[in-house]
Amino acid sequence: MVRFKNRWVLIEILGGPVTSKSGEEYENHHINSITAGMLHNTLKDAIAANYGEYGLGCVQSSLNVKYFSNHTNIGILRVSRDYHQMLLVSLFFIKEINGSPCYITVRHIGGTILKAQRAAIQYDLETLLRRQQQGNSSLDVDRLSRNAKEEIMKIES
Amino acid sequence: MFYDFNIPYPTSAADRVGYENLKKILVQLSKYRRGVVALNHTVVGKVNASQANPILPVEASPDIQQLSRLTVVADDVTHNYGLHSNNPTVNAFDLLAIRTSNEKVFAAACSSYEIDIISLECSSRLPFFLKGSTLGQALDREVYFEISYAAGIRDQNARRHLYNNAKRLVTVTKGKNIIFSSEALNALEIRSPHDLIAFGVSIGLNQAKAKDCITENCRRVLKRSETRRVTHKAVISVVSDKSAEAVKKRKNEADNSQNAKSRKTQ
Numbered sequence: 001m002v003r004f005k006n007r008w009v010l011i012e013i014l015g016g017p018v019t020s021k022s023g024e025e026y027e028n029h030h031i032n033s034i035t036a037g038m039l040h041n042t043l044k045d046a047i048a049a050n051y052g053e054y055g056l057g058c059v060q061s062s063l064n065v066k067y068f069s070n071h072t073n074i075g076i077l078r079v080s081r082d083y084h085q086m087l088l089v090s091l092f093f094i095k096e097i098n099g100s101p102c103y104i105t106v107r108h109i110g111g112t113i114l115k116a117q118r119a120a121i122q123y124d125l126e127t128l129l130r131r132q133q134q135g136n137s138s139l140d141v142d143r144l145s146r147n148a149k150e151e152i153m154k155i156e157s
Numbered sequence: 158m159f160y161d162f163n164i165p166y167p168t169s170a171a172d173r174v175g176y177e178n179l180k181k182i183l184v185q186l187s188k189y190r191r192g193v194v195a196l197n198h199t200v201v202g203k204v205n206a207s208q209a210n211p212i213l214p215v216e217a218s219p220d221i222q223q224l225s226r227l228t229v230v231a232d233d234v235t236h237n238y239g240l241h242s243n244n245p246t247v248n249a250f251d252l253l254a255i256r257t258s259n260e261k262v263f264a265a266a267c268s269s270y271e272i273d274i275i276s277l278e279c280s281s282r283l284p285f286f287l288k289g290s291t292l293g294q295a296l297d298r299e300v301y302f303e304i305s306y307a308a309g310i311r312d313q314n315a316r317r318h319l320y321n322n323a324k325r326l327v328t329v330t331k332g333k334n335i336i337f338s339s340e341a342l343n344a345l346e347i348r349s350p351h352d353l354i355a356f357g358v359s360i361g362l363n364q365a366k367a368k369d370c371i372t373e374n375c376r377r378v379l380k381r382s383e384t385r386r387v388t389h390k391a392v393i394s395v396v397s398d399k400s401a402e403a404v405k406k407r408k409n410e411a412d413n414s415q416n417a418k419s420r421k422t423q
Binding site for chain 1: 180181184185309310311313316343344345346347348349351352355356358359
C-alpha cells in the first residue's frame with residue numbers, strides 16, 4: 001500500500017509597489033480584503049483557465065487552503081504531489097484576486113507539513129515586523145504572531 | 158545573482174508615467190538579492206551611426222546593476238541594418254538583440270549577424286518553423302534565444318502563443334542557450350526567480366536548466382557581448398590604465414600573501 005503524498009506550498013500574496021507614508025521609499029501595497037475562501041476560488045479559476053476541466057478534476061479533491069492570514073497575506077496550500085506543478089504554473093499566471101491586482105510568490109515547497117509550518121511562522125513574523133516598521137505602529141506584533149503560531153501549528157494533514 | 162535582460166525603457170523623455178513604472182519595476186526586482194537588469198531601447202529598421210544611447214541609469218537600489226540593451230526590429234534580409242562592431246551606436250549599448258518575424262532574417266541572425274540575443278516575439282504566433290539546422294548554427298556561435306513571459310501574464314491568448322513558441326524552442330535547442338526575461342510594463346508582472354524556475358519546468362526544461370536560463374546563460378551573454386564590443390576580433394582587448402593598475406595591485410597582494418604563506422611553512 002502506497003501512501004498518498006502531498007506537497008505543502010507556502011505562498012505570499014503581494015500588491016504592487018506604492019510610495020510609503022514617509023514619501024520617499026516604495027513598499028508593497030498590503031491588500032486587506034482577501035480571505036481563504038476567495039483565495040481558494042481564485043486558485044480553482046486559475047487552474048481551470050490554464051488546464052481546463054481535466055486539470056481542475058485532478059487537483060480538486062486535494063487542493064486545500066490550510067491556513068491564510070489576513071494580516072500578512074501568507075498562506076499554506078496543500079496539493080497532491082502528482083499535480084503540484086499545475087498549481088505552481090497557475091500561481092505564476094495569477095494577476096489579480098477579486099479585482100485587486102496582485103502577484104503570488106512561492107516561499108517554500110515541501111513534502112512534510114512541519115517544514116512548511118516552521119517557514120510560515122518565520123515569514124509571518126518577518127512580514128509583521130516589516131509592516132510595523134513601515135508605519136503601521138498600531139500593529140500588535142506580539143499578539144498577532146502568537147495567534148498565527150498557534151493557528152499554524154494546529155494544521156493537520 | 159539574478160538577471161533580467163528586457164525591461165522596456167520609456168521612448169520619450171517626457172513620459173512621466175513610464176519612468177514611474179520603470180522605477181517601481183526596479184524596486185520590485187531589487188527584492189530578489191543582487192540583480193543585473195538591462196534597460197531596453199527598441200529601434201525599428203536601420204541603426205544609424207549617429208544615434209546616441211538614450212538610456213540613462215534610473216535611480217534605484219545599489220544592489221541592481223543597470224545595463225543598456227538595443228533591440229533591432231528587422232524584417233528584410235536585403236536591408237543593411239548596420240549591425241557590426243564598427244557602428245558606434247551599436248557599441249554604445251551593452252547588449253544587442255534582434256527581433257524578427259521573417260524567416261530569412263531569422264536564419265541570417267542565427268548564422269552570421271554579430272548579435273548577442275535573438276528575441277522571439279512570444280505574444281503572437283511565430284510565422285515560421287524553428288528548424289534544427291538553423292538553430293544549430295546559433296548554438297555553435299553561442300547566440301542566445303530569449304523568451305519574455307510578461308505578455309503571457311497579461312493576456313490569455315498570448316499565453317497560448319508563449320507556450321507554443323517556448324516549447325518548440327526548447328525541443329529544438331534541447332534546452333540550451335535560452336534566457337528568460339520579463340519585458341514587464343508594470344511591477345506586478347515581475348516574477349521571482351523561484352517562480353520562473355517553475356515556469357521553466359512547465360515548458361519542458363529540467364530544474365537545473367531552468368535555473369541556468371536566469372543565471373548562468375545570462376552571464377554568458379554578458380561575456381559574449383564583451384568580446385564583441387571591447388576586443389579586436391575577439392582576440393585582444395585594451396585595458397585602461399586604471400583597471401590595469403587594479404589588476405597589478407591585486408597580483409602583488411596575491412604574491413605577498415603567497416610569500417607569507419611559504420615563509421610560514423618554512
